[in-house]
Amino acid sequence: MSIELNDKKRALIEKIGIAHEEKGFQPVAGRILGLLYVSPRPELTFDEIRETLNISKSATSTALNLLMHIGHIDYITFSGDRKRYFKLKMSNWRELIQNEIERVIKMSHVLHEVLEERTKDTPEFNCSIEEFASFMQFIHKEFPGLLQRWEQTREQK
Amino acid sequence: MSIELNDKKRALIEKIGIAHEEKGFQPVAGRILGLLYVSPRPELTFDEIRETLNISKSATSTALNLLMHIGHIDYITFSGDRKRYFKLKMSNWRELIQNEIERVIKMSHVLHEVLEERTKDTPEFNCSIEEFASFMQFIHKEFPGLLQRWEQTREQK
DNA sequence: AATTTGGTTCTTAAAATTAGGAACCAAAAG
DNA sequence: CTTTTGGTTCCTAATTTTAAGAACCAAATT
Numbered sequence: 001m002s003i004e005l006n007d008k009k010r011a012l013i014e015k016i017g018i019a020h021e022e023k024g025f026q027p028v029a030g031r032i033l034g035l036l037y038v039s040p041r042p043e044l045t046f047d048e049i050r051e052t053l054n055i056s057k058s059a060t061s062t063a064l065n066l067l068m069h070i071g072h073i074d075y076i077t078f079s080g081d082r083k084r085y086f087k088l089k090m091s092n093w094r095e096l097i098q099n100e101i102e103r104v105i106k107m108s109h110v111l112h113e114v115l116e117e118r119t120k121d122t123p124e125f126n127c128s129i130e131e132f133a134s135f136m137q138f139i140h141k142e143f144p145g146l147l148q149r150w151e152q153t154r155e156q157k
Numbered sequence: 158m159s160i161e162l163n164d165k166k167r168a169l170i171e172k173i174g175i176a177h178e179e180k181g182f183q184p185v186a187g188r189i190l191g192l193l194y195v196s197p198r199p200e201l202t203f204d205e206i207r208e209t210l211n212i213s214k215s216a217t218s219t220a221l222n223l224l225m226h227i228g229h230i231d232y233i234t235f236s237g238d239r240k241r242y243f244k245l246k247m248s249n250w251r252e253l254i255q256n257e258i259e260r261v262i263k264m265s266h267v268l269h270e271v272l273e274e275r276t277k278d279t280p281e282f283n284c285s286i287e288e289f290a291s292f293m294q295f296i297h298k299e300f301p302g303l304l305q306r307w308e309q310t311r312e313q314k
Numbered sequence: 315a316a317t318t319t320g321g322t323t324c325t326t327a328a329a330a331t332t333a334g335g336a337a338c339c340a341a342a343a344g
Numbered sequence: 345c346t347t348t349t350g351g352t353t354c355c356t357a358a359t360t361t362t363a364a365g366a367a368c369c370a371a372a373t374t
Binding site: 006022023024040107114118122125128132138147 | 169197248264288295
């Protein structure tokens with residue numbers, strides 16, 4: 001019932017896990033993402049995940065629900081089979097990146113609040129803050145175009 | 158010796174602090190950044206930081222060194238004054254964003270490793286991963302141009 | 315109706331992080 | 345050469361995070 005993985009894949013799971021821990025995910029959640037990336041079958045059941053990663057039911061359940069909540073994973077079902085088959089919402093990657101962009105724009109709003117509160121006696125410093133905020137907004141505005149241009153580079157092939 | 162701050166500024170410090178905690182900074186480090194953003198004087202001494210935020214010397218020392226290590230802050234000195242005056246490396250924001258971009262490219266490399274390891278029997282899934290990785294690389298490549306275009310929108314004014 | 319399956323939820327133990335206190339230290343001042 | 349200043353470092357307590365175990369539950373199976 002546990003998924004067979006070679007050493008390289010096991011190592012990749014940990015690597016992906018750590019990359020996600022750095023973003024604030026709990027270790028188990030990161031590893032589940034890693035597993036779903038390298039798994040031969042992209043859809044795995046609760047128990048396949050649990051046994052392959054050697055984690056408890058509770059840890060599995062909590063992490064899966066978290067990952068579903070933030071839209072990183074999904075599940076499919078088959079009629080006549082009670083199990084849920086969890087999978088990465090990979091087709092979703094545009095949205096995931098968009099979320100990152102939204103975080104950037106939030107920071108730019110905070111910086112604008114800072115600027116309103118700041119003394120005007122430090123023009124150079126204030127200017128740097130304003131530039132930083134402005135560039136963040138620029139990224140946000142340019143993102144759709146960037147995506148389009150990327151799509152064009154792909155069509156040509 | 159402690160810096161006087163109104164409620165709005167205190168609130169902004171916490172907001173900025175939390176935003177940085179989400180990125181994995183420890184709370185004290187995040188608050189120090191917040192303080193340096195809103196402080197009337199942009200350069201503060203160890204003790205001004207310590208007293209304004211009501212934190213211990215050890216916490217202050219550790220967090221300041223961390224923030225210097227990762228290039229978020231800096232300090233200046235004045236001859237005849239032993240104190241260091243810590244400040245945001247605000248002029249540095251291009252580098253800070255560049256670092257984020259580097260993290261993105263690292264993830265794209267990991268995804269390429271994943272693709273090499275993956276079975277070819279899941280073409281659709283693999284294709285999504287490849288797209289994701291490809292777009293990350295595209296962002297990395299386009300970043301300098303994006304920065305330039307932003308700079309142009311500024312010059313015109 | 316009893317059991318199995320596919321999970322969820324609650325409580326708790328262990329581990330990791332955070333930050334305080336106190337001792338410490340080097341350079342400057344007295 | 346003693347004291348003060350501006351920190352650093354070590355140790356520890358408190359808090360937070362993580363994940364396990366066990367009890368639980370609803371739907372499906374026997």
